[in-house]
Amino acid sequence: MIEMLDIHKSFSGIEVLKGVSLRARAGRIHALVGENGAGKSTLIKTMAGVIQPDSGSLKLDGQSLRWRTPGEAKAHGVHVIYQEFVQFAELSVAENIFMGDKRLSPGGFLKRRDMNQRASELLSKLGVQIDPTALVGDLSVADQQMVEIAKALSHKVQVLILDEPTAVISGLEVELLFERLRQLRQEGVAIIYVSHRLEEIFQLCDDITVIKDGELVGSRLVSEIDQSQLVAMMVGRQLADLYPKRKARKIGATVLVAKDIRSGSRVKGCSLSLRCGEITALAGMIGSGRTELAMALFGAEALSGGSITVDGAEVKHMTPALAIELGIGFLTEDRKKEGLAMLQDVAANVTASSLGDVTRRGMLDRAAEQRLAEEAIAQYRIACRGPSTPVALMSGGNQQKVLLARWARTANKVLILDEPTRGVDVGAKADIYRMMHEAADRGLAILMISSELLEVVGMAERVVVMRDGKISGELAGEDISEHAIMTLATKAHEEAGVPA
Ligand SMILES: Nc1ncnc2c1ncn2[C@@H]1O[C@H](COP(=O)(O)OP(=O)(O)OP(=O)(O)O)[C@@H](O)[C@H]1O
Ligand SMILES: [Mg+2]
Incomplete structure (x- = not known):
């Protein structure tokens, strides 16, 4: 279980996280939702050691920890797939996946051919056919996202955090990703899942935490709430129909x-x-x-x-x-x-x-x-x-x-x-x-x-x-x-x- 307790964070004097807590358990998928700018990505970055919280604590399986770098978080099995992921366009798919992997360091034992082979396996587990030797810069955004996911899954993960992973993929790819996530849940990974597609949350997640303006609105079991209650929690008001009523509009030339x-x-x-x-x-x-x-x-x-x-x-x-x-x-x-x-x-x-x-x-x-x-x-x-x-x-x-x-x-x-x-x-x-x-x-x-x-x-x-x-x-x-x-x-x- 990973716990974030009472996290505060300010940027240039403006408080973006105002005491947020979140507990994600092993073998469960925990949705983190909220409006744009609510602080979801910032909270995730504090979990990943990318930014340092001003106060608050982090516990992994009951043990208080504090990471100074993303590397320390990774060493504890905490991996993140970021919303705005960073890739090396001029390197190959396989090189991106194994970038920074110790096994590839000079004297490491992973040879290029093995690396390509392993990359292929990881990608085909995700159900995509991407050439491991292709340059990442030549791929579509959707394929780049799949590479990013394969990269996280190339490690032993205990906590997997996905920040809007389906923003750039669709249909079948989403299904395959969900299958993989359900499998990881089965294997006991704690998964934190950020998405603005609410139907996905009801399809995939067990628990849900809603934040608004840097504050915790609440945590619930997904089975306890329905879509309109969730929307009300997120935006703080009941939302009328999402799609405007179609007016009889004159179609022109x-x-x-x-x-x-x-x-x-x-x-x-x-x-x-x-x-x-x-x-x-x-x-x-x-x-x-x-x-x-x-x-x-x-x-x-x-x-x-x-x-x-x-x-x-x-x-x-x-x-x-x-x-x-x-x-x-x-x-x-x-x-x-x-x-x-x-x-x-x-x-x-x-x-x-x-x-x-x-x-x-x-x-x-x-x-x-x-x-x-x-x-x-x-x-x-x-x-x-x-x-x-x-x-x-x-x-x-x-x-x-x-x-x-x-x-x-x-x-x-x-x-x-x-x-x-x-x-x-x-x-x-x-x-x-x-x-x-x-x-x-x-x-x-x-x-x-x-x-x-x-x-x-x-x-x-x-x-x-x-x-x-x-x-x-x-x-x-x-x-x-x-x-x-x-x-x-x-x-x-x-x-x-x-x-x-
Ligand atoms: N490095 C930074 N410096 C200053 N302000 C920042 C920085 N990073 C984030 N913020 C601000 O913190 C707030 C929370 O941003 P964050 O990216 O965490 O939101 P989010 O919930 O992930 O939103 P979205 O759904 O749009 O991705 C925003 O107002 C953002 O402008
Ligand atoms: Mg975000």
Whole structure:
């Protein structure tokens, strides 16, 4: 059993953990939940020796301990899979998994071939086929996450902590991860599991601890509470329906038409059209080419075939700059790599794609920038100290809101959102859904990529499903269901002999 007792932690005078306690028992899966910025990741980092608590104690199997480094925590079998994991892009998958492993040190006995072999075994236990010699930088975020999980499992673990492990994986991969976690629970590992997907908690976890604003709200048995009680504990109020009621909105003209687009190795001839005032979802399994198709539409990937037409005029060479000029916005799935300027503050990030609004005679108008940022902070309930908070210091969900605020300001025609609610808490999800409906009401065409089927069914008026680089079907209105989407996304219907 690992116990955290009365943990306090302040950053530059602001108390982020105000006496939080958590007890996770061996052979059980303990959910740690709370809104964005509640302090979950900070608490985890104190358990892992990454940051030092100001006060409070830590006990492992009744023994009081204090680690000064992550290495000391690891030596006691405490392993963490971080929300914002750090990997070495230029090293191979196997090298990342065994990085820092003593057996690999000079004179160690693990040879490269054995290392690759072991890495393969660990990954296939997780049910993924990843080449152990591939460079981590070339993998998708989902595969990088699987590598991170394999890395933790390459050690003897007593306590395994996962900070939003399913934020970047979906469907089958989630199932395989859960299977592995249940197996580890069986083997007596204490598991702490952080997630904003509440249905996962009811599926997987035994115990639950809720924190809010750095304070303990309570710990319960999962079997004791239901979803709406949990939401009330988290956000401190009853939440109405997560998905806004669909207003009878007039679907307008077609603004963007993609014809037989080909790009890279993953987009193999896709056609779709987007209409004003309509929320269209692009569904499909990870690796089906959804993100790559979206990147091609935005000009972030070159076309090797097909055409893109915006407002009836063919765009010969789409580039991101041209797309922005045409009123197309793109919220990327990888906010750290492609979206946010991590070292800059909220104000700079919110206005990054609409610099025209905050420059006067070529000079940055800092006051205008601050004002726009303050508006966005209020409108999207972004938890931060103000427009000059560096985004690097903000919680994951709040970083996502900053990016959304940016694109909602910039795009006036098409808004492409790749996994817009990844890592976002329930309250904020409701805010984002509301914002998407408002944008559609204003006449924007919205294309939402989502791996969460409930979200697709709850939000989309039309669903375009991809499979293996091609569009495998479209669903609209009453025909949209989880089952229908899954059928189109997987090969099931081919085997059943139904034509695609
Ligand atoms: N190094 C730091 N310096 C200053 N403030 C920090 C630092 N790390 C975290 N914070 C602040 O502490 C608070 C708690 O952040 P934390 O990342 O623990 O939240 P979280 O519960 O994990 O949220 P999320 O669900 O969004 O991941 C936030 O307000 C965050 O901005
Ligand atoms: Mg966090």
